[in-house]
Amino acid sequence: MNENHCVQQVLSGNTSAFSYFVETYQDMAITIAYRICGNMQDAEDVVQESYVKAYRNLHSFRSESKFSTWFYRIVYNTAVSHTKSQMWLSTKETEIENAVQIGYDALDIKIEDVERNEMVADIMQKIPKGDALLLTLYYMEDNPVKEIAGITGLNESNVKVKLFRARKLFKELLLKHYRDETENVIVN
Missing domain, CATH: 1.10.1740.10 (RNA polymerase sigma factor, region 2, helix turn helix motif)
Incomplete structure (x- = not known):
């Protein structure tokens, strides 16, 4: 319609x-x-x-x-x-200059879908709510940066930086909490 x-x-x-x-x-x-x-x-x-x-x-x-x-x-x-949450507060800030270097760094995890989904859900609960929202909108719902900016009220550059930081934090927490399960399958 x-x-x-x-x-x-x-x-x-x-x-x-x-x-x-x-x-x-x-x-x-x-x-x-x-x-x-x-x-x-x-x-x-x-x-x-x-x-x-x-x-x-x-x-x-x-x-x-x-x-x-x-x-x-x-x-x-x-x-x-x-x-009334402060969505963008995190315990560790990443330097903006590093955004380009790590932005395309991805985890190549070859684990069964159920285990991977459980790991993702667990990490998403541990990161700041704003970061989890951005990752959800971008990766799980395939929204482009422009639409995410429209939804959140952030400008596109800010969305990109926050997505980078969220990806990095996600990766750090994944490695910290699931190192045993992932150390042999992560490609750096």
């Missing part, structure tokens, strides 16, 4: 047309809210509140951007307001 057409239907009084947006974007909205809030109960509350905000403010949606970016921005802001 054409999203702009659906927006117009809702604005014209066909409120049931809004269900398209709920069905289409609910999973990612929950993911974003969960990464920020840290628990499913709050994430569900945030998403519900975000849908209400989106519905009430649908008249302000400008069709030059994607509805998903606009809506995920609402989810992001609502979740941040809800948790």
Whole structure:
């Protein structure tokens, strides 16, 4: 369905047309809210509140951007307001100059999918919420940097630097906590 057409239907009084947006974007909205809030109960509350905000403010949606970016921005802001968290604080800061060197450094882990997913989930719980959100948006949901910037309100350069730092922290924690399982399969 054409999203702009659906927006117009809702604005014209066909409120049931809004269900398209709920069905289409609910999973990612929950993911974003969960990464920020840290628990499913709050994430569900945030998403519900975000849908209400989106519905009430649908008249302000400008069709030059994607509805998903606009809506995920609402989810992001609502979740941040809800948790009042300081998402970008971390215990170890990385120098920006190192961003280019390590940015493309990847872990080549040849472990069964279930074990790898458990490891990823464990590490994602240990890193700052903002870093986990960026990694989720970029790697798990395949959002380009430009859309992540639109969702988070960061500029594109800042998203790139924060993604680099998040990748590095993820790798450090993975090596620290899972060295035995990964030391023979990591390619540097």
